[in-house]
Amino acid sequence: MGAVEQEVEDVYAATAVARHCYGSKGKKQERAMAMEAEEDRGGLEGELIPGLPDDVAMECLARVPSRSHRRMRRVCRGWRGTVGSAEFRRRRRAAGASEDIVFLVQTAPARGDGKGSTPECALVAANLTTGEWRRVEGHDEGWGPVPLFAQCAAAGDGRHVAIVGGWDPDTLRPTRDVRLLDVPAGTWRRGPRTPDSRSFFGCAGGDGNVYIAGGHDECKNALRSAFAYSVAGAGAADAAWRALPDMSEERDEPQLVVVATPGRRVLLAASGYPTEAQGAFRSTAECYHDAGGDAWTSEGDVIPDGGDTAGKTCLASVRGTVWAVGAGKDGVREWDGAARAWRDVADGPPGMKACVKAVGVGNGEAVFVFGTVADAAADGVKYSAAVMEASGGAWMRVPVPSEFGGFVYSAAAVSI
Numbered sequence: 355m356g357a358v359e360q361e362v363e364d365v366y367a368a369t370a371v372a373r374h375c376y377g378s379k380g381k382k383q384e385r386a387m388a389m390e391a392e393e394d395r396g397g398l399e400g401e402l403i404p405g406l407p408d409d410v411a412m413e414c415l416a417r418v419p420s421r422s423h424r425r426m427r428r429v430c431r432g433w434r435g436t437v438g439s440a441e442f443r444r445r446r447r448a449a450g451a452s453e454d455i456v457f458l459v460q461t462a463p464a465r466g467d468g469k470g471s472t473p474e475c476a477l478v479a480a481n482l483t484t485g486e487w488r489r490v491e492g493h494d495e496g497w498g499p500v501p502l503f504a505q506c507a508a509a510g511d512g513r514h515v516a517i518v519g520g521w522d523p524d525t526l527r528p529t530r531d532v533r534l535l536d537v538p539a540g541t542w543r544r545g546p547r548t549p550d551s552r553s554f555f556g557c558a559g560g561d562g563n564v565y566i567a568g569g570h571d572e573c574k575n576a577l578r579s580a581f582a583y584s585v586a587g588a589g590a591a592d593a594a595w596r597a598l599p600d601m602s603e604e605r606d607e608p609q610l611v612v613v614a615t616p617g618r619r620v621l622l623a624a625s626g627y628p629t630e631a632q633g634a635f636r637s638t639a640e641c642y643h644d645a646g647g648d649a650w651t652s653e654g655d656v657i658p659d660g661g662d663t664a665g666k667t668c669l670a671s672v673r674g675t676v677w678a679v680g681a682g683k684d685g686v687r688e689w690d691g692a693a694r695a696w697r698d699v700a701d702g703p704p705g706m707k708a709c710v711k712a713v714g715v716g717n718g719e720a721v722f723v724f725g726t727v728a729d730a731a732a733d734g735v736k737y738s739a740a741v742m743e744a745s746g747g748a749w750m751r752v753p754v755p756s757e758f759g760g761f762v763y764s765a766a767a768v769s770i
Contacts, residue, residue: 461760505557556610576604
């Protein structure tokens, strides 16, 4: 296996940026769709590695680091189909070769002195397994940079991350654009535009879907509407967002969490505020069962006492349930839906003043937190990150390189 991996590393540049595969020419999208269809079929017949049984070859390929997967796909059609398959992902998990990657929509360093200029955003990939941080390239070719306040969500299919909405940095008006990144392939394409223009909405993903809910319209009216989009149909002519039942409350700036367990998927919309409240966040939440549900049901007061989704407490899907992650004494708590109560799990990340974003990683077996440091004046560092396993244990600090020290608007995680 070592020789195979070294050959891939030597022949192909492991650090090449993501390839841009959409554009104004219809042929590009047709090729991308054809490639994905072929991957779903598992590629073409033939030996993956000459002289080796395919089962052994698959074990070898599954151990190649993810940074080389895009180049592996270009070796031959068989490898392309293999790298894009569910079996390949299963083999990587079984071999302990999976890599946990957190995607962050983050403010980029200002150009020049930065005074009087609109902040720029970028999509950042933080590989928690290897420690590598990088900006994901390719999305801005012919499309412009990542919008301000854009939301990102992992579809839960092990492949796709969506960047949804946000504000156009030139016009400062909300955009309906959706950008889809196929993480193993390193390719981008357009998704169907959102049904309306909205800002500061909740966004989450799971079981192959991306969901949006709440936020406000261009007249600053808080919204109750919610929509879902199946990434599995991406690229199809009839791909579109589908309307879900309206929430029972208006929720501007809500947190949206998808809790997926075998045979069950629940969408939780928490906190936010109605039009007349303007920033007075509520502690209530409601949930929607996507499998045949026809209405949202109230969960009552969900945000922990003293918690504030505007600056202290972040919700994340961890171990098949909802976790509230706060800094300091707010700590980490797990929601018991049956008892409608919180269970203390652990203290908050040490040295963190406020939690900015939290997301479940490792297929929900751990939680990643990005937040502000308690004493930013001491060394000039504003933000820090940490990971804790759901089964227990101490927080592990995640070093944040100085060039990735911007504010984070949204986060999503994929295990590759």
